Amino acid sequence: xxxxxxxxxxxxxxxxxxxxxxxxxxxxxxxxxxxxxxxxxxxxxxxxxxxxxxxxxxxxxxxxxxxxxxxxxxxxxxxxxxxxxxxxxxxxxxxxxxxxxxxxxxxxxxxxxxxxxxxxxxxxxxxxxxxxxxxxxxxxxxxxxxxxxxxxxxxxxxxxxxxxxxxxxxxxxxxxxxxxxxxxxxxxxxxxxxxxxxxxxxxxxxxxxxxxxxxxxxxxxxxxxxxxxxxxxxx
Amino acid sequence: xxxxxxxxxxxxxxxxxxxxxxxxxxxxxxxxxxxxxxxxxxxxxxxxxxxxxxxxxxxxxxxxxxxxxxxxxxxxxxxxxxxxxxxxxxxxxxxxxxxxxxxxxxxxxxxxxxxxxxxxxxxxxxxxxxxxxxxxxxxxxxxxxxxxxxxxxxxxxxxxxxxxxxxxxxxxxxxxxxxxxxxxxxxxxxxxxxxxxxxxxxxxxxxxxxxxxxxxxxxxxxxxxxxxxxxxxxxxxxxxxxxxx
Numbered sequence: 001x002x003x004x005x006x007x008x009x010x011x012x013x014x015x016x017x018x019x020x021x022x023x024x025x026x027x028x029x030x031x032x033x034x035x036x037x038x039x040x041x042x043x044x045x046x047x048x049x050x051x052x053x054x055x056x057x058x059x060x061x062x063x064x065x066x067x068x069x070x071x072x073x074x075x076x077x078x079x080x081x082x083x084x085x086x087x088x089x090x091x092x093x094x095x096x097x098x099x100x101x102x103x104x105x106x107x108x109x110x111x112x113x114x115x116x117x118x119x120x121x122x123x124x125x126x127x128x129x130x131x132x133x134x135x136x137x138x139x140x141x142x143x144x145x146x147x148x149x150x151x152x153x154x155x156x157x158x159x160x161x162x163x164x165x166x167x168x169x170x171x172x173x174x175x176x177x178x179x180x181x182x183x184x185x186x187x188x189x190x191x192x193x194x195x196x197x198x199x200x201x202x203x204x205x206x207x208x209x210x211x212x213x214x215x216x217x218x219x220x221x222x223x224x225x226x227x228x229x230x231x232x233x234x235x
Numbered sequence: 236x237x238x239x240x241x242x243x244x245x246x247x248x249x250x251x252x253x254x255x256x257x258x259x260x261x262x263x264x265x266x267x268x269x270x271x272x273x274x275x276x277x278x279x280x281x282x283x284x285x286x287x288x289x290x291x292x293x294x295x296x297x298x299x300x301x302x303x304x305x306x307x308x309x310x311x312x313x314x315x316x317x318x319x320x321x322x323x324x325x326x327x328x329x330x331x332x333x334x335x336x337x338x339x340x341x342x343x344x345x346x347x348x349x350x351x352x353x354x355x356x357x358x359x360x361x362x363x364x365x366x367x368x369x370x371x372x373x374x375x376x377x378x379x380x381x382x383x384x385x386x387x388x389x390x391x392x393x394x395x396x397x398x399x400x401x402x403x404x405x406x407x408x409x410x411x412x413x414x415x416x417x418x419x420x421x422x423x424x425x426x427x428x429x430x431x432x433x434x435x436x437x438x439x440x441x442x443x444x445x446x447x448x449x450x451x452x453x454x455x456x457x458x459x460x461x462x463x464x465x466x467x468x469x470x471x472x473x474x475x476x477x478x479x480x
Contacts, residue, residue: 009468009471011382011391011464011467012345012382012387012388012389012390012391012427013388013389013390013391013425013426013427013428014427015427026387028347028387028389030389030428035389035390035427035428037347037387037388037389038382038385038386038387038388039382039383039385039467053385054385054471055273055382055383055384055385056384056385056386056387057272057290057291057292057384057385057386059350084293085290085291085292085293085305085351085353085354085355086293086353086354087293126302126352126353129297131353156385209474210474210478212471212474212475213474213475213478213479219478
């Protein structure tokens with residue numbers, strides 16, 4: 001039995017369905033009932049109920065592309081802030097394929113405190129001092145950010161930036177910006193000009209704020225059309 | 236026994252004009268502190284608590300982290316200007332340290348701490364104005380702030396107090412009733428699950444009065460929960476209305 005309807009906003013503890021239904025997302029089971037574990041939006045996909053969280057933090061998992069800031073340079077690697085509740089670590093051998101003689105070269109010549117990197121999560125191991133291990137070598141377009149801008153939004157909204165089967169990101173690409181979306185809610189972009197940059201910021205803010213209101217892609221498309229038509233995305 | 240400056244209960248009316256089973260005016264808003272991951276402000280009459288949640292985030296110092304779950308830290312604090320008579324010394328008192336622990340233990344059963352090993356969740360509650368029932372207003376504010384931060388939780392925890400005044404069980408004690416009443420019972424209640432996470436009690440209560448008090452607390456908590464839901468909804472519905480324009 002279902003207790004919810006599509007596109008309903010639900011709150012922690014709200015009953016979603018009895019445990020014989022197929023339910024996914026931000027839910028838990030208590031005494032034979034699925035209940036929401038977070039503020040969420042109900043979606044019906046195929047025969048499944050999915051509770052999409054509307055608030056929440058980033059939880060790293062292997063394979064994620066993330067954007068981080070170097071916070072410390074240590075003896076054999078860098079500590080990186082990736083907005084995770086666990087410390088993240090980028091070792092030298094994961095940063096470059098070249099041989100680095102640690103006796104002779106300073107690691108700051110490669111990356112220094114404050115530098116931004118696009119990295120992939122290689123492993124999450126709670127027994128390590130730094131549970132999140134990053135790499136710049138296992139994936140495309142990873143490395144230090146030299147130009148462009150980094151924008152933040154809520155990590156739980158990242159799937160909306162990409163959209164179902166990449167529809168949203170395809171729409172966004174009409175702005176002409178080069179975009180890389182980090183799973184930790186940081187987005188790198190390099191746009192052809194400040195107008196496109198501004199439009200992109202507005203699009204991302206829109207997705208962050210309005211993802212629970214139906215018709216998001218259409219509104220984003222309208223914003224982009226306005227930018228393309230008048231050169232300015234300002235309403 | 237101390238004599239109250241005004242009678243606490245006259246012909247079924249309390250000093251502030253309420254019926255015994257009536258809450259004070261409940262006002263709740265969510266997302267009041269933009270620096271925090273989640274926040275809420277809760278007022279029960281003149282009592283106002285502001286809660287801010289940060290995390291789950293890295294635990295520092297690391298040796299205090301737990302291998303199997305997150306550490307939750309709660310700080311309850313009364314602002315120096317929150318009290319009516321004398322300025323409250325801003326240094327954390329024995330009472331505030333104790334209430335911090337009590338609030339943590341009332342919130343922990345509702346939170347999936349095991350999903351965030353080696354991390355911490357910080358909850359700060361500031362009493363902006365104190366007029367009785369501060370710990371339960373804090374509890375409501377803290378659980379709403381946790382929900383606003385998206386911390387996975389089983390249910391909201393709603394706090395209400397019940398007390399004994401002239402032998403009558405009353406809901407939501409104000410400062411006067413707190414000081415001069417015969418009994419005081421703060422309750423933390425999870426309204427969807429129907430479970431209690433906080434129950435303290437002082438004063439002399441008969442078994443019947445206690446049972447009556449628990450029932451009244453649940454009734455009060457359900458009323459506050461209605462207001463809490465409205466406050467949570469408002470955040471999303473305001474955006475929806477704005478979009479519709």
